[in-house]
Amino acid sequence: MPRRTLATEITAAGTALHAGTAVRMTLAPAAAGSGIMFRRSDLGVDIPARYGAVTETNLGTVIAANGASVGVVEHLMAAIAGAEIDDMRVILDGPEPPILDGDALAFLALLDRAGVSEYAAPRRGIEIRKRVEVEHKGATAALEPYDRLVYDMEIEFPSRAIGRQSYAFTFSRDGFRREIAPARTFGFLQELDALKKIGRGHGASLENTLAIEGDRVVNAHAMRFKDEFVRHKVLDAVGDMALAGAPLIGRFVGRRSGHALNNALLRALFADPSSHAFVNLM
Ligand SMILES: [Zn+2]
Incomplete structure (x- = not known):
């Protein structure tokens, strides 16, 4: 399998989910082997999209370097991984990518419009060789050996709008686009005022977030799946x-895991050299 980048660059504008400010984003091709690199064009700082650059995981995954940060990278990163793009630059003039529709589908649409270009260099993957697990207050996340990439997730919330839901997803580009990318972000209305007081959630709207109030979804008409959460x-x-x-080759098993545990899992994986091996993808 060859490494993939964008055929051309593409620009989109939108609103930052937490800051609430307008932000302009350009997705651009990058050299083979350079990976995914964010750039804060307003600050002139590059930030690698790597687990070691993660500094905060409370309200989305934040990466930072040299005093600059980018928040809520996870939906864009999911689209990049879902499209199997290896090398790309993400240029932003603000603190977050635009939230767009609160899903990964809107980012996939941008990647589709830019098109994909293949390098002669082979794609490298990370094969899980040994089970690694992290735990916090009863929530767990694990990576275990498996011949394909599978995500097995279970969540449980007190609100009956969510309750207990589980989903097993065997990764493929088409499957990601169909089953996962359309699923919106969600939030609890009773937390929104508190969020806004600490300067977050200012860009949240019923157009980009499924809003839960008590046991009901306020904008239930906007739901795309019964088990969207x-x-x-x-x-x-x-x-x-x-x-x-x-890309990983293995099974991710999450039980109420979120951004903090997901990042702790990668740190645990890379702290143990016997847990994984880099391989050329066939
Ligand atoms: Zn999310």
């Missing part, structure tokens, strides 16, 4: 695992 958690995990820097 767990599918979105798979989307988040795909985006967070993309920060490994190369």
Whole structure:
């Protein structure tokens, strides 16, 4: 399998989910082997899309370098991994990619319009050789050996709008586009005021977020799947695992895991050299 980048660059504008400000984003081709690199054009700082650059995981995954950061990278990273793009630059004039529709489908549409170009260099993958697990307050995330890439996620929320949901996704480009990419981000209305007081959630709207109030979904008419919430958690995990820097070959098992555990899992994986091996993808 050859490494993939974009055929040409493409620009989109939108709103930052937390900052609420207008942001302009350009996705551009990058040299073979350079991986995914973010650039804050307003600050002149490059930030690698790697697990080691993650500095915050409370309200989305934040990466930072040299005093500059980019928040909520996970939905864009999921689209990049879902499209199997290896090398790309993400140029932003603000603190987050635009939230667009709150899914990964809107980012896939941009990647489709830019088109894909293949390099002669082979794609490298990370084969899981040994089970690695992290745990926090009863929530767990694990990577285990498997011959394909599979995401197996289970979530449980007290709100009956969500309850307990599980989803197993065997990765393919088409499957990601169909089953996972359309799933929207979601949030609880009772938390929104508190979020806004700390300067977050200012770009959240009923157009980009499924809003839960008590046991009901306020914009239920906008739902695309009955189990959209767990599918979105798979989307988040795909985006967070993309920060490994190369596609994984193995089974991800998440039980109420979120951005913090996902990042802890990658740190645990790379802390143990016997847990994985880099291989050329066939
Ligand atoms: Zn998300």
